[in-house]
Amino acid sequence: MIQKAFFKYIENFKGFSREIWILTLITFINRAGTMVLPFLSKYLKEDLNFTLDQVGWIMVSFGCGSMLGSWLGGKLSDKIGFYKIMIFSLLTSGLMFFGLQHITTYEGLLVAIFLIMTIADMFRPAMFVSLAAYAKPENRTRALTLVRLAVNLGFAAGPALGGLIIMNIGYEGLFWVDGFTCVAAILIFWIMVKEKQHSSYLNKENPGEILTASVFKDGPFWTFLIMCLINGIIFFQLFSTLPIYHKEQFNLTELRTGLLLAFNGILIFFMEMPIVSYIERKKFDKVKVVTIGTFIMGLCMYLLLINQWEIVLWIMMFIMTFGEMLAFPFSNSFAMSRAPKGHEGRYMAIFTMSYSFAHILSAKTGFFIIEFYNSYQYNWFFMGSLGIIGTLLGYFTLVLLRKEKAITLKTKKIVK
Numbered sequence: 001m002i003q004k005a006f007f008k009y010i011e012n013f014k015g016f017s018r019e020i021w022i023l024t025l026i027t028f029i030n031r032a033g034t035m036v037l038p039f040l041s042k043y044l045k046e047d048l049n050f051t052l053d054q055v056g057w058i059m060v061s062f063g064c065g066s067m068l069g070s071w072l073g074g075k076l077s078d079k080i081g082f083y084k085i086m087i088f089s090l091l092t093s094g095l096m097f098f099g100l101q102h103i104t105t106y107e108g109l110l111v112a113i114f115l116i117m118t119i120a121d122m123f124r125p126a127m128f129v130s131l132a133a134y135a136k137p138e139n140r141t142r143a144l145t146l147v148r149l150a151v152n153l154g155f156a157a158g159p160a161l162g163g164l165i166i167m168n169i170g171y172e173g174l175f176w177v178d179g180f181t182c183v184a185a186i187l188i189f190w191i192m193v194k195e196k197q198h199s200s201y202l203n204k205e206n207p208g209e210i211l212t213a214s215v216f217k218d219g220p221f222w223t224f225l226i227m228c229l230i231n232g233i234i235f236f237q238l239f240s241t242l243p244i245y246h247k248e249q250f251n252l253t254e255l256r257t258g259l260l261l262a263f264n265g266i267l268i269f270f271m272e273m274p275i276v277s278y279i280e281r282k283k284f285d286k287v288k289v290v291t292i293g294t295f296i297m298g299l300c301m302y303l304l305l306i307n308q309w310e311i312v313l314w315i316m317m318f319i320m321t322f323g324e325m326l327a328f329p330f331s332n333s334f335a336m337s338r339a340p341k342g343h344e345g346r347y348m349a350i351f352t353m354s355y356s357f358a359h360i361l362s363a364k365t366g367f368f369i370i371e372f373y374n375s376y377q378y379n380w381f382f383m384g385s386l387g388i389i390g391t392l393l394g395y396f397t398l399v400l401l402r403k404e405k406a407i408t409l410k411t412k413k414i415v416k
Helices: 004-013 018-033 036-049 052-080 082-100 106-120 123-134 137-168 172-192 219-238 241-250 254-282 286-302 311-338 344-373 377-415
Strands: none
Touching: 018 123, 018 137, 018 172, 018 254, 036 052, 036 123, 036 241, 052 082, 052 106, 052 123, 052 344, 082 106, 082 123, 082 172, 106 311, 123 137, 123 311, 137 172, 137 254, 219 286, 219 311, 219 344, 219 377, 241 254, 241 344, 254 311, 286 344, 286 377, 311 344, 344 377
């Protein structure tokens, strides 16, 4: 019985190209080394003694850099190709992380974090476009899921190792590891994966579909993006307000905070691919699945209103993980499916920018509410209510898509 279940699990990982597996490997190396992010707010507040307001503004700087980087990465991926952008982004940001540990002033960190994230997040839309190039169309959602598994397995290992590094070496160790893994990951990619010259978005003789309408007039896409923005605002609480909440409310060490985040990554590693494969086999509507995920993530924020027992943090993380497994893989896939061929970079840039903007709003809004009311409870209630709004937006997206489909069918009948 166990053997049968194991082989059935392994079946979910078949059919991927060599390039997809290498992309997965470098993503794992990069994410396992990204130990700074989960502890950034704690580092700023506890090691550098910044106020919550200052921490909030530095996280805003982080998000602004991420937004600009996402836009540049998508635009340049369509212009000069994803391959060059990926190499430039990881190599340069890795080298910059080595120097970040030496910047300890508030103003210096505002500028440094902005610049690093601008370059680092050029990688994300380029990587999404690379999946479109190297994955077969029928495997694209599973390829996105495979890369997400690598991200989450990296996050499972990273925070736990990060907690140990902080306790034994200090925060400066995180910057060295982060920089080294960025450089190591992209060197592996450069050596083992060759640039794909013949792809719909790189082929100059056949540059892809002509956009009949601007992406900015794609109503269903933008309504969906606002739901994704809300997902991001809720999710990024895990890396901004929650680590400080762990310490102030439950007196958790960095290691125990890291283990909580590792729990999220381990669950995703073992369960996301089978869940995604099942949903794809059953051909469930992607927007419906994302909407259900949004609803679950919102409920998890309400769960944090129970603040007496540490076990609530584990229950919340368990349920949040299921919401995340439904919301994120299929939101990526839906965004890519809306893009005309040859314009994937543009769509994926706007899509990734929504999460960068979420990072800005998540940290600043969360810290503002906590400081204004001097209580974390108001923040959890606000975030939970945002989840309900996101769920309603998901339903509205479904309505818009049904109308769009009806108009398309009607137009085809008239043409015939």
